[in-house]
Amino acid sequence: RKEVEQDPGPFNVPEGATVAFNCTYSNSASQSFFWYRQDCRKEPKLLMSVYSSGNEDGRFTAQLNRASQYISLLIRDSKLSDSATYLCVVNDGDYKLSFGAGTTVTVRA
Amino acid sequence: DVKVTQSSRYLVKRTGEKVFLECVQDMDHENMFWYRQDPGLGLRLIYFSYDVKMKEKGDIPEGYSVSREKKERFSLILESASTNQTSMYLCAAGGYTDTQYFGPGTRLTVL
Numbered sequence: 485r486k487e488v489e490q491d492p493g494p495f496n497v498p499e500g501a502t503v504a505f506n507c508t509y510s511n512s513a514s515q516s517f518f519w520y521r522q523d524c525r526k527e528p529k530l531l532m533s534v535y536s537s538g539n540e541d542g543r544f545t546a547q548l549n550r551a552s553q554y555i556s557l558l559i560r561d562s563k564l565s566d567s568a569t570y571l572c573v574v575n576d577g578d579y580k581l582s583f584g585a586g587t588t589v590t591v592r593a
Numbered sequence: 594d595v596k597v598t599q600s601s602r603y604l605v606k607r608t609g610e611k612v613f614l615e616c617v618q619d620m621d622h623e624n625m626f627w628y629r630q631d632p633g634l635g636l637r638l639i640y641f642s643y644d645v646k647m648k649e650k651g652d653i654p655e656g657y658s659v660s661r662e663k664k665e666r667f668s669l670i671l672e673s674a675s676t677n678q679t680s681m682y683l684c685a686a687g688g689y690t691d692t693q694y695f696g697p698g699t700r701l702t703v704l
Contacts, residue, residue: 488635516690527683527695528636571635575690579643580651583628583636 487511488574490584497562497591504558505587507572516575517548517555521568522586528571531557562591596620597686597696605702612671614699616684622694624687625667627651627659629680630698636683642667674703 490507497503509517517534532539534546534555545558559566572584600615618625624643628636628651638651642661656678660668671678679702687693 486635492633518692527697529695530692577690579641579649579689580626580638581689581693585633585635 486584487576487582488572488584490572490587492585492587494588494590497589499562499564499591499593501562501591502558502560503562503589504556505570505589506554506556507584507587508552508554509572509574509582510553511574511576512550512553513577514553514574515577517546518573518575518581519544519546519555519557520571520573520583522571523568528583531570559589562589564591564593567591597684597694599682599684599696599699601699602697603700603702605704606671606674607704608675610671610674610703612674612701612703614669614671614682614684614701616667616669616696617665618667618686618694619665620686620694621664622686622688623664624689625661626685626687626693627657627667627669628683628685629653630683631680639669674701676703679703 519531520528521531522528538547543560547556569586571586596619626641627639640659642648658670682699684696685693
């Protein structure tokens with residue numbers, strides 16, 4: 485079983501729409517959670533950390549549900565520039581980060 | 594921002610060749626990492642280093658070795674390249690529970 489699982493998508497949405505997707509993790513001892521963004525043929529870059537109380541960064545909202553072991557990302561008012569693959573990343577309190585395979589979002593005009 | 598550079602964007606090698614992938618970071622981070630990224634599998638950790646000359650195996654170290662002689666430089670070595678090592682290789686610097694900064698990646702093809 486993979487440590488971090490994501491729906492690969494793709495999620496095809498029109499500009500201005502709201503899109504949301506989840507990621508599940510297997511280790512209940514996981515301590516830190518992140519969303520990274522990866523553009524086509526580019527390196528991953530940190531989008532936002534995910535805090536227990538949930539957090540927002542502009543049009544992006546991240547939530548953590550420890551009881552059900554998932555995190556979510558919601559994008560409001562989608563822009564064409566939001567088209568990317570979003571990687572769910574979890575740290576187990578150990579030395580490494582575990583990466584999901586990514587959820588692809590395509591925003592169309 | 595940390596800047597991480599990798600020696601090549603694209604590399605084509607033959608089976609059995611020894612391959613060196615170089616990574617340099619400019620922000621004095623103790624930790625550096627090598628990952629490979631394959632479709633549907635996500636990033637998988639090959640090796641990481643937490644200090645000069647120190648290294649630890651990640652999830653998939655078989656067929657690879659690493660070298661960290663200077664703090665800013667972390668090299669990945671494929672002793673005898675095989676076709677199943679065709680992949681995107683990403684170097685990163687940063688924390689375990691913190692942001693990791695990635696280089697642009699090296700797309701390696703082994704023929």
